[in-house]
Amino acid sequence: MRPTESIAMSLANDAPRFRAGVILALFVMVAAPALLVIYQSVLDAPFFDDNVRFSLDAFRFVLTDPEFYRALWTTTLYAFGMVVVAVPLGGLLAFLITRTDLKGRKWLEPIVLVPMFLSSIVLAFGYTVSVGPSGFVTIAFKSLFGAAPWSIYTLPGIILIGGLSHVPTVYLYVASAMRRLPSDLEEAARTAGAGIWRVSLDVTLPMVLPALVFSAALNLLLGFETFGIPLVLGDPNGILVLTTYIYKVNTIFGAPTYQVMAAVTVFLILITLPLVFIQRRLLRHARRFAAVGGKGARTNLLRLGSTGQAVALGLIGLWLLVSVFFPVGGIVLRAFVENWGEGVRLTEQLTLANFKAVFEIPSLSRGILNTILLAGVGGAIAVAFYLLVGLAGHRNRGRSGTLLDYSVLIPRALPGLIVGLTFFWLFLFVPFLIPLRATLISLLIAYIIVGLSYGLRIIQSTLLQVAPELEESARITGASVYRSWRDVVIPLVRPGLAGAWAMIMIVFLREYATGVYLMSSGTEVIGSLMVSLLTSGAMDQIAALSFISIALTAVGLTLALRLGAKLHD
């Protein structure tokens, strides 16, 4: 056994109490909502009802409801359809941007990621205004070509939009795998006379296959959890997915029937947990596989040639047009007009009234401030928390490390709406939590849980960049494990933490479902205000809030890039 290995072994067992404490606390935080959902699903009334009894009626209802099977089938189609759209496109984009000498790839990268930072509810609104049946793009297209042969309200339309908006997720993983690939194999193939497509298909593709498979699994998972796009685009035509089905069973009985919502969520957990397992397994392989190249390998870029450049830029341009310009353009337009559509002269409609209303209404302007506060300060607190968790899991090969793995999985399987509802109850019924309920802290805790897997992934990958030798040498010279973290690891990852903070900020800005049940007067947040305005149909304010949300996200993204956020790990 080499000495470093034995030190690594002993390092693993360091600070067991700290590790166990943090991980246990995290486990309680994530298990509580999941357990509450499972418990609620086997009752015949709200769990707090005086006459509540155990019953499997909720499951019986769900399993005999044809709508449930329809929603399940639609969700499956949606999830797989999304994969079919997003994975090849995301892979191609990653290849073009990381492995070729594509012009402008430096500034293309942040733009390519934009759809990922917009809440899907905002995206979907934007699409109705631009490419809906009366959208400005549709009308322009019709006047040019006589007809507009698409409909965004059909299942294929919704799948296409969902798929396009998830291209960045694929891009992130595949691009990071591709960056780690040495270029010698590609060069060898090029020298032997293979064309660029041949090289990408026969050399690059097989090497990043694990990352592609991984991102496919991830997208499948995201597809099952999807809410905003089907809610806005599918609902009016009766296209239901599991999450909107949950939303609907909440109203169909008149009074909310939590047991049925909970039962559907249990099914969602049963479907998604295996996916999460597969995904984590793949991740482990992907990392191992991608590490082949090592650090020394220098990447030489493939040359596209002028035709290649034109084709590639054209393709990316088209994708950007559809995935960024259409939705963002739609929102921007809607925010500055009151009427739009066929026969409406937009120039006559320009107005700032929508924004005026937002700033005049206390709850809405407060919502903007709260959102900034929650994203900025809350994001920093979240990063601190993720760092604690990250350290607790850092080079942790003990049993608590396994528990950590499980804890991170659980929130992935719960829709944000349900996390919010269960936290609302926890803050209502758990005595020591009661004083926090009407504060932003309750929202922050729920947000931390919802953002856990994403945030922890950023932190973990940052922590892994610190070479173990550095920690080990600190330990050998007599530093305690805490001291080695404080004086070695944390200073080294500090730039990474700043970037992580900016990324978490964007994630919190984007969130909408979690706050729906949790917020109250004084703790409004933009995303959830949009959902509650949606129920009364105040589109003017929704559009203005969406615009503000996009603007804030742009600020966050700029900040993230300034702070050196790694958009890829």
Add this chain to the structure above:
Amino acid sequence: MITRRHVVAGAGALTAVTMAGNRSAIAQGVPAGYPAVYGELVDKAVKEGAVSIYTSTDDVQGRPLVEAFRVAFPGIRVDYNDLGTNGAYNRVISEAAAKQVGSDIVWTSAMDLQMVLVSKGQAETYKSPEAAQLPAWANFNDQLYATSVEPVAIMYNKSMLGALKPPQTRAELIAFLQANKDALKGKVASFDPEKSGSGFLFFNNDARTTSDTWELVRAFGGTDPKVYGSSGAMREKIASGEHWIAFNLIGSYAIEWAKKNSNLGVVLPPDHAAAFSRVANISKGAPHPAAARVFLDFLLSQRGQTAMAASGAPSIRTDVSEGLNIAKLNEMAGGKLKPIPVSAALLEASDPKTRAAFFQKWKQALRG
């Protein structure tokens, strides 16, 4: 015409005047016609300092009322929570079970859910001094009060309908949908009773009170129908020309929208002038019981009703000249306005069996 913005600006100015000048809440707190002891209630309410509202009326529409209340009672802060109908109900029963009541007033358009709260003993009994000004059907045992009268309407896009003559009555609507079945494919919208409590209330009430409801739903079903969870969502699609006509949407909103957009037409069909109300109760164990009473009284008072009418919720009182009121609406409907009474019959609508039966019929009829 006074627009909403004027009212808001005026209210703001008034607030400033009140703050600067007379700071005695009591002096102006006892409205004419109230018992003299009312001053004590206002005193208590000011001491409580706040009133918490759980509502489904969004902040935009509720603001004039809140502003007017602030002018009348500067010492009482209004915590206004737009939670939606289900959200408000959920929060009330959850908080009651946790003995953490946070609402003073629950004020939503889900007449049936509100009646369920009353039947569960979650509403306080309080005889408002304003009760005498209300129609008898608008007060349920001094526990649940109707605060507005809002008819359902037909709304259409004038230029999109083009040569098609918009239907003026419910009977014409049925004939219109049947005759133009193909031209109207995908162009007709209405409330979704499955996803919207208001939608269910309207259609279920229709089914109970009129004989041609299912014929209408069948005719609707023949047009590749689109259903929405809110009137606002329908407005967006009608105004943009994506849909041409919608029925059973909230008429008071439609009238406001048509004022701002001359391409929108609104019909209150005189042969079918059903109207629902936003209903309010005081929560059992309200944290600010006196402020709750003062707010409820204000909500029903002429001033409160005027503020609400200014933002498009027609008044239930005949002495409110702002916007629409129950008498004007009745006139517009040819004397046939039929408000849904605040009564125990509403409970039926929340009975799972009733609902299941309704939805079965609904789906069947939609298939045509």
